Amino acid sequence: MMKSIFAGALMGGLVLGQTNFTGDILHGYPVISALDIADVPANTISRYWISAAQAQGGLDYFVPVFVARGTNSSLTTGRKLSLSASIHGDELNGIPVVQRVFASINETVASGGLNGTIIGVPTMNPNGNIHNQPNFYTSSDNGYYNNLNRLMPGTSVEEGGDLADAYDFTIWNNLWGNTSNVDIAVDLHTLSIGSNGPFWAYADFALPGVQRLAELAQPDIIKIDSGEPGSVETTWVGHNVPAITLEIGPAKIWNRTLITRAENFIYRLMDDLYMDTTKAANRTDPVVVDLSATYKATNLTKLRAMHSGWIEMDLTPLQDVTEGEVIGNIYNSWGDVLEELTAPATGKVLTVNFDPAVEKGAGVLDIVYNATSTE
Numbered sequence: 001m002m003k004s005i006f007a008g009a010l011m012g013g014l015v016l017g018q019t020n021f022t023g024d025i026l027h028g029y030p031v032i033s034a035l036d037i038a039d040v041p042a043n044t045i046s047r048y049w050i051s052a053a054q055a056q057g058g059l060d061y062f063v064p065v066f067v068a069r070g071t072n073s074s075l076t077t078g079r080k081l082s083l084s085a086s087i088h089g090d091e092l093n094g095i096p097v098v099q100r101v102f103a104s105i106n107e108t109v110a111s112g113g114l115n116g117t118i119i120g121v122p123t124m125n126p127n128g129n130i131h132n133q134p135n136f137y138t139s140s141d142n143g144y145y146n147n148l149n150r151l152m153p154g155t156s157v158e159e160g161g162d163l164a165d166a167y168d169f170t171i172w173n174n175l176w177g178n179t180s181n182v183d184i185a186v187d188l189h190t191l192s193i194g195s196n197g198p199f200w201a202y203a204d205f206a207l208p209g210v211q212r213l214a215e216l217a218q219p220d221i222i223k224i225d226s227g228e229p230g231s232v233e234t235t236w237v238g239h240n241v242p243a244i245t246l247e248i249g250p251a252k253i254w255n256r257t258l259i260t261r262a263e264n265f266i267y268r269l270m271d272d273l274y275m276d277t278t279k280a281a282n283r284t285d286p287v288v289v290d291l292s293a294t295y296k297a298t299n300l301t302k303l304r305a306m307h308s309g310w311i312e313m314d315l316t317p318l319q320d321v322t323e324g325e326v327i328g329n330i331y332n333s334w335g336d337v338l339e340e341l342t343a344p345a346t347g348k349v350l351t352v353n354f355d356p357a358v359e360k361g362a363g364v365l366d367i368v369y370n371a372t373s374t375e
């Protein structure tokens with residue numbers, strides 16, 4: 001019943017090709033219900049709020065949006081880059097990446113040096129930020145958490161979606177214009193709480209442009225795979241928009257080293273796309289990438305705990321391990337060993353849990369490698 005009450009308010013329907021200003025001003029910036037980059041002023045960084053959905057009781061979930069428009073003519077001739085962060089509410093290192101990029105291009109944009117458009121969403125899921133966890137909380141059916149990064153491109157309420165589906169539907173259609181506002185995309189993530197890992201990209205090399213995008217990031221690891229249905233990355237790729245998921249270390253720790261690496265990647269990407277005309281005029285072609293410290297792998301094997309208890313592992317990200325090598329133990333509350341842990345494959349440590357508390361069935365370690373056969 002709740003759904004039918006809110007259905008009308010949730011979705012205005014799919015009308016592309018028009019920026020709708022609701023007339024509201026929030027914290028000094030206009031509220032929009034739909035974006036068409038053609039309506040955004042040229043040579044300007046604009047700030048908007050878009051209501052992605054409304055909570056029980058009718059309050060809006062406002063999402064902050066930057067739009068950097070370049071020169072008037074570059075609306076059609078320049079590239080349209082999307083930078084999105086923190087669709088998982090506990091994954092924070094992408095937030096300063098988006099903020100820093102927009103602060104740094106401010107003068108370039110104002111002076112007419114930007115060729116194209118950049119849409120930035122520093123905090124895609126403020127609801128998850130509030131709940132201090134990855135997922136989006138909905139109140140229906142006494143409350144549950146939804147992974148917004150598995151529901152893209154969303155479903156409207158009229159078509160049977162719930163609030164989380166409708167949230168993604170609004171972002172996909174009304175902000176990104178169902179690809180009409182975007183032609184290349186980077187979705188910024190970190191690990192989940194309790195796990196350590198490096199700077200790495202998920203990339204589906206099957207779509208032209210994705211490999212280049214991943215290599216420009218110069219990450220520690222490129223995990224080559226066909227993606228996760230419903231994720232931001234895979235939904236872009238499914239719509240022929242080159243995209244990667246970029247993982248910037250552990251959750252809930254500002255790691256300035258890794259944040260700066262991600263920020264510098266965006267500048268290399270902008271150069272590669274000729275988006276900064278002052279730099280583009282002088283640069284060598286193509287932008288040179290250094291992949292000497294980048295490990296590419298097609299396979300990932302997860303080690304799952306077979307017992308609940310207290311886990312201790314002596315591993316760091318990017319360490320090489322050999323299948324069968326002893327890497328730690330799970331103890332019960334008496335200190336007795338419940339399980340001796342061994343590496344499930346020969347390869348490099350991608351992620352490793354540092355949270356000592358473990359439940360059986362949970363993944364505690366990811367190893368990446370290239371399988372020599374498809375067995």
Ligand SMILES: *[C@@H]1O[C@H](CO)[C@@H](O)[C@H](O)[C@H]1NC(C)=O
Binds near residue numbers: 018033034174
């Ligand atoms: C935009 O505004 C028009 C006119 O008010 C309305 O018909 C349309 O549904 C709105 N579109 C969106 C996506 O809000």
Ligand SMILES: *[C@@H]1O[C@H](CO)[C@@H](O)[C@H](O)[C@H]1NC(C)=O
Binds near residue numbers: 072073075
């Ligand atoms: C901006 O470009 C559009 C076409 O892309 C053109 O109609 C318009 O006159 C231009 N505006 C200015 C101020 O040059």
Ligand SMILES: *[C@@H]1O[C@H](CO)[C@@H](O)[C@H](O)[C@H]1NC(C)=O
Binds near residue numbers: 274
């Ligand atoms: C603007 O970007 C487009 C697409 O990358 C490129 O073809 C064009 O040469 C760029 N324009 C300038 C002035 O750099």
Ligand SMILES: *[C@@H]1O[C@H](CO)[C@@H](O)[C@H](O)[C@H]1NC(C)=O
Binds near residue numbers: 107
């Ligand atoms: C960006 O540049 C504009 C115009 O030069 C200026 O008014 C504004 O204060 C700058 N904003 C930031 C955040 O630097």
Ligand SMILES: *[C@@H]1O[C@H](CO)[C@@H](O)[C@H](O)[C@H]1NC(C)=O
Binds near residue numbers: 153154172
């Ligand atoms: C987006 O556009 C495509 C056609 O380009 C259409 O098939 C699709 O239904 C639209 N909506 C979504 C949510 O992808």
Ligand SMILES: *[C@@H]1O[C@H](CO)[C@@H](O)[C@H](O)[C@H]1NC(C)=O
Binds near residue numbers: 249254258
């Ligand atoms: C940031 O990440 C790097 C690389 O993983 C690591 O060496 C460093 O200790 C981290 N810094 C913080 C503050 O966590």
Ligand SMILES: *[C@@H]1O[C@H](CO)[C@@H](O)[C@H](O)[C@H]1NC(C)=O
Binds near residue numbers: 279
């Ligand atoms: C481009 O190169 C010219 C000639 O060396 C130099 O005068 C100019 O400052 C350079 N521009 C930028 C943005 O580096």
Ligand SMILES: *[C@@H]1O[C@H](CO)[C@@H](O)[C@H](O)[C@H]1NC(C)=O
Binds near residue numbers: 224295296297298370
């Ligand atoms: C793994 O396979 C990928 C794709 O074939 C290749 O690019 C990469 O170099 C391989 N990595 C290693 C470490 O052999």
Ligand SMILES: *[C@@H]1O[C@H](CO)[C@@H](O)[C@H](O)[C@H]1NC(C)=O
Binds near residue numbers: 225298299373374375
């Ligand atoms: C390794 O990855 C490739 C490419 O995704 C896949 O075809 C193959 O089945 C995988 N092999 C193993 C042993 O998982």
